[in-house]
Amino acid sequence: MGKCFSTLQFHTSRCDGCGDCMTACAQAKANTDDQAYSRIHILPKTAGEVVELALCRQCADPICVMNCPSGALSKNGDTGVIDWAESKCVNCLLCTAGCAYAGIVYEAKVGHVAKCDLCDGDPACVKVCPSEAIEYRTAARIFNAYAGKEDMFCRGLSACHGCNSELLIRHTMRMVGPDSVVAAPPGCIPGMGTVGYNGQTGAKVPIFHSLLTNTATMLAGVKMQYNRVGRDVTAIALAGDGGTSDAGFQSVSGAAERNDPILFICVDNEGYMNTGMQSSGVTPYGSWTSTTPVGGQMQGKRTEAKNLPIIMTMHNCSYVATASTAFLEDYYAKLEKAIKVAKTGMAYLHVHAPCPTGWRFPSGITTEVCRMQVRTNFVALWEYDPENGLRFTHPVDRPEPVADYLKMIGKYRHLSEEQIAHIQRTVDEKITYLRQLTVMAATRHPASVH
């Protein structure tokens, strides 16, 4: 398995072109304030345009290295940096012919080509940027840590085109690992073949097809039996929102109240998508579903979704969090905590799972829909434990209008201006409510202020 590396990410929307990064780079690389020595080049704004950037991307498949006739350039297998060896370089500039980013350029003042070396993993430019426009991204950690681990599901699960639930369960079980037992009540996850048929399953760990109504309690009982025989396993439920919020709720609530040592993951696609797109208790107001149709009498669902993750914080769970597959680092951090917690108490993860088939949007934009849920505050990412209370893990201070999210999705196509305004209002109210909870947590536990 290959290795991924950290890299610099530039957010032009945050950059005001101050040039502090270039000064810092010149300082770090040549001990001068002269920006001509910088290896990061901020290109000043033109009228109506944004700041652009010329910088080495430390390509995985670097043409500069291929073009180098002297062996002076090489991709470092440990750090990912394209290393430049001054002793070998002959200044032929053929590397510059291979770069479409102006990432390696001839610097007249230094008399040879120069390029970013990521400052040995601690880039000087990032530290001085006043607007966080340059980030040293470490997303590769997930890949490096988990890509080599065994996928606990078989190939060929038959999820719909563009479904992110399959992505989610494969990611999840890679981290959970083989010492586990999975409960999967009726829903899309068994529907795509995880629980299998004819005596074969789609999972490589023990998996059972619980009833909608008994998942949490049955899983807690199985976990208890494993404990009794002295085996340490993670007992995990992969349930839909119907199996959690409606028919499954009494057992989830009971397990939470007892703080049973299980990890319960609710994969929320806002309805019974597997059986024909019926409405559930967490289907948002205004959604078209097959049981909340659009016609002369009805304009989609008339009632609000219940806020299930908040309801779970009102139980005795040891850990509750919301998550989105567009923010996998955030999800991994929460999953890691949840797995630990589930050794002794109940962890509840509520993961939002937009559904191309049931919600009517193109299968290619699932992740973009996930991202817009968060960017509009339609979905807030937070975590809760009884000791520290609730805190946002990805606060969105300047949210996009909810209308921009709604218009991506077919199930909201019929919405009137009034309905959209109503949804915007409820989103704002929900965020205000969550903010109050975070303030309350901060007041109670000043040390945990984020």
Added chain:
Amino acid sequence: MRSKYMIVGSSHAALEAATAIRLIDADGTLTLLTRDAHLPYSPTILPYVVSGRSQPDNVVLRDQAYFNDNAIVFVPGATVVSIDPAQSSLRLASGDTWRYDRLLIATGAAPMLPPVRGLTDVPFHVLRSLDDAINLRQAMGQARSAIVLGAGLIGMHTAENMAKADIAVTVVELQSHALAGYFEPRASAIIERTFARNGISMLMGQTLRSVERKGDGCLATLADGQTIAADLLLLCTGVKPNIGFLNGSGIEVDTGILVDDLMRTNLPNIWAAGDVAQARGFWGGKVINGILPNAVGQGRIAGLGMADDAGVTPFAGVVPLNTYSFFGQQAISVGRGSTGSGFEIEECGNEADGVYRHIVLKDGQLVGIATINDFIDAGIMWQLILRGTDLSPVKAEFIANPQLTGRRLMSQTWR
């Protein structure tokens, strides 16, 4: 002996093909045959070996450990003398026979010797292999004077090295100006002037009529009758593809091996790439342009095709490109000059200061750009040409500052 993938050659095209094959197929047997006795190196590095800037043992592009790690059989000193496509086999000068499933011919090119009377009777040098470079460097140690025939990149580069080694150098070039393949006469004039200032005699529009032996060196007679004596004669009058061993193989050749946009020859299971291949020219025709970035790109396409990679992108076509350093100055040329009507030419710079910029546009698109002592990002200019980026909205800015405008355009594209 048998190899699933067989690559003949060991320079840039061959090495990139091997890398590409290993990206797709980690296990299939892969063999590199080269007539050279050394580990792989680049012909481009040779002038630097001549100058002493690069040590011959420090220019290796892949070492034996690399071949071991990647399960590649590297066979130096193996000259292929014939190919039998019907049997999928090739024969070496040693008499060995190799069978292959897929074959890449990346044998590069060899110096072309000019038709000069008496040439066979005098000692002369060429510069194409590492041994050539080592020999030339050794000869330069004893020489006081030299004639360099041909003012192309290798000739000019070596002439500079010789001048720096206190050798009296005369450069003789058939064309009216130096580096005619890459630069307009005005640009070449700046380069020629720099050479003259450094004591190099630049005889443009001249040719050798004959040479005769004189002591350890030679006496050359030019077309206009003047004679020059020199301790050392270096021939840099271009190269020709190494295709002699293909006679009778049925592989279609013109000047080089004719290939399609996936570097396939006319015969199944045989590819060609690099200086030996005659491939699509960006502006039409089938051309050979022996420059390193083309070899790299073609080698990669061939390797991916040989390993059945479905994602291989067809070759976009040869765009001439060069970066040339001389006496601490930089000349860069990407694309071509105007070839008729409909071209817009923008020239600026200050020739007295040795600064020069020449931009050729057509229909709002970049066709070529050449600069001296005015750094432009060759890779970005190359992309602007290949992509046919419409420069009309930013034309004035581009002409005024091609570097900044080019960078901004590419940054927008990537963002």
